[in-house]
Amino acid sequence: MNKDRFYRTYPIFGCTLFLIAVLVPLCMALVPSVITSQGIEIQSLVRTFTDKDCLMTMAFSTLLALGCTTVCTLLGWFGASLLVRYHFTGNNLLKGLFIFAILLPSPVSALGIRLLLGQGGYLNQLYGIPAVTNGIALVFSAFVIFLTPLEILLISYYWKRLDYRCEQAARTLGVSKGKAFRTVSLPRLRPAIVAASSLVFLACLTGFSTIVMLDENMVYSTAYAQIFRSLQEPSVASCYAIFNLVLGFAVLAIFCTMQRKMAKRITADASCHREPTEAKGFLSNAAIVIFTLLSLLLILAPIICVIANAIYNSNEGFLLTRFVELFNGIESLALLPLLYSLAIAAVSAIIAAFIARALSIAIYRKPNGKVSNGLFSMLPLCLGTVTFGFGFKVLGSYIPQIPDIAFVTLSHIAMLTPITVMLVGPVLSAIRTDLVPASRTLGYHAAATYKSIEKPAIRPAIAAGILFGFAISIGDIANALTVAGNDAKTIAVLLYTQYAKGNLSCASALGCVLIILCFIAVLVGEKLLRRCHV
């Protein structure tokens, strides 16, 4: 049928581009593990996977991710239950803050945690609280603070859309409130909790800036960070990439399965969605106050520390001249990196949105495309930018003519695509199934129908995807560092190098710039998401 033909052919170009952006670097990243200058050999692979340090690194990566995920799940569950059940002053502000926390560039969040809790940090200086010198504790704190919002938002999104009348029906059948929740709502919500936890696990597994900036005094680092640190030994880096790919892919498969299950359980009928009510009783009110204060404190404190450190110095007082120095003139330290970053982020976010639109159609419109295309589009989430960077670095050694900036942009495109798919996909799938046939019977062919009905509906989500993608891309250091090393001219890498040199004030000033850009992107993107007509 024409409709099927359109939906089959439309995504081909976008999907092919995505395939190239993902599979080429992936292959290039995996090849060094078995192919060396001597030909095909697996000794290096065996050696790495039997080496005690390597095994400990892999075990540590898994345990760290598991530990963070467990804490995030518990906290996320608590937060989501309050957001879904109760309407309270500032809950919309909190949701916005959570999106901001998720999208905040990880070098900034790591810097914030270091300034807040680390040696000579604000808590230590101002209140005499002992500094956290243990790298694991710092990394753990950073992951929990900035990934719990992801858990909260995902769980509450699905929870709100479960048909609340089932729980009411159970209540009318003589079951208590708690038991009705345990026996009716919780089993239906379980896939959402597992899906959210899987995503948090993947984020921990592929967390880079947090590890490389905060892992002082850690006996073992994570496998993901070790890919970057083993760039001089491609075979070892490749083995770490294999480990990350296998573990990440297993978790990704769980995420996709659970997400599909959950999509079947939620209802599109808004009248069946749970509406939050005013909190009654001391316990619920106390829980809301604690939750709100903790969220504000934990998320805003590191950000405030970065801003404070950028504009205030105990010796010189308040000063803004640092910003002027950083961005004054073409010879300045940060202007060119900022322009580079803006260009890379804008280009990669726009191209990623174009590919994400094609992939979303392949997933939600193409017959029998849901499972394989869904998993395929999410693949970059389990690979992470370092793997892409490593793959492109290997490729670059074969084709030195291609500039690093092209590889960095391609990696960003691959990384941002699944994020935009996650925004566009639900909007596309929520478009009522009878709208397309209605348009067809009114004289519009499949392509015109897509243009006039589906495209306007997903446009705000695409625009939000571009903005969120921009925020993620501009804060990335993993890819740029892997491809181009410390010479990479992006503002996030500059922040990292200044941090590594111990110039925290300069790093903070650069962090402020990233915070402002991310804030604008979140503010506009969030407003756009609310405008999605479905």
Next chain:
Amino acid sequence: MSEFGLKCKNIKLSRPQFNLELDFTVNKGELVSIIGPSGSGKSTTLSLVSGLTLPDSGTIEINGKDVTNLAPEERKTGYVFQDYALFPNMDVEQNIAYPMRHKKLSKEEHKAEIRRLLELVNLSGYEKRNVTELTAVERQKAALARALASEPEILLMDEPLSNLDAKERITIRTEIREIQKKTGITTIYVTHDQEIALSISDKVIILRDGRIEQMGNPEDIYRRPGTEFTATFTGECNILPYDVILRTLRVPETERSKIIYQCFGPEHKLFFRPEDMVVNDMPGLPFPEFYPHLRFENAKIIRSEYLGKEYLVTAQYDEFTIKAYTVYKPASDFITAGIRMTKILEFNNGKLTRH
């Protein structure tokens, strides 16, 4: 020119656990209702006519033109969906103007056409209203106006009144019929409500398990159902075994055996509608004599349901259950009910054998 508005010839469609076989024609300007239980293939039939589903075999002609292999947008069908399928990103005016974009109309003509359509469906003044703010009735009207805006050769309506309350349904069904008569568009109307189908249609098609059980004018369908399924599906009825005749036949003794011999065989079932029964609920009153008839004397009332303008009384006579309508609530626990032999139809193996 063809006299047929729609001709579905030997249409076959196979789906897992479902096969559809259709062969029917609809005259130009007729309103034909399709009724049947859930899963009988009503909406699939509309889908086939509109081109949203392609048949495995057979041909579909609209106004004499073979459209079997045409895409939906090339068929000139107007489709009113069950949930109306109004585009939420457009207001009422934009929704109605949507199918008119292909026409080369000036801005004034465009506006005038939209105004005319809104007047036709009694929705004037709603041009700039957002479709999400409309009530169910208004959405239904806007969807109908949009379907008409495409100047369809055939109008397809898929249970358009299912989201309305009882009072709205009665008003809108009359409006739909008036609009259909005014525009003269051949219309296929799918519903599960036999009352609507009988009240507004020129013809009714009964579908069962993907096959046409019966097609005819509403009165024939109701009064002379071709099958036991049609009889039960189109309204309340009494279907009793042949045995009942031996016990309840009232006829002069001389003619008794002749009538029994002429009319029925033991393999047959008797069918009659409750409204054809004469009911006497006062034990002392004599029952009117009209020969020949079946008389159920002193049947015990099991229940009587108040339907507003009448009561539906269900009573037990020996092992038989009978239904009859009465204007007033029965005064006692027993009734005597009678039915003329001329009102009785007979079914053999579920099919009408004589009437």
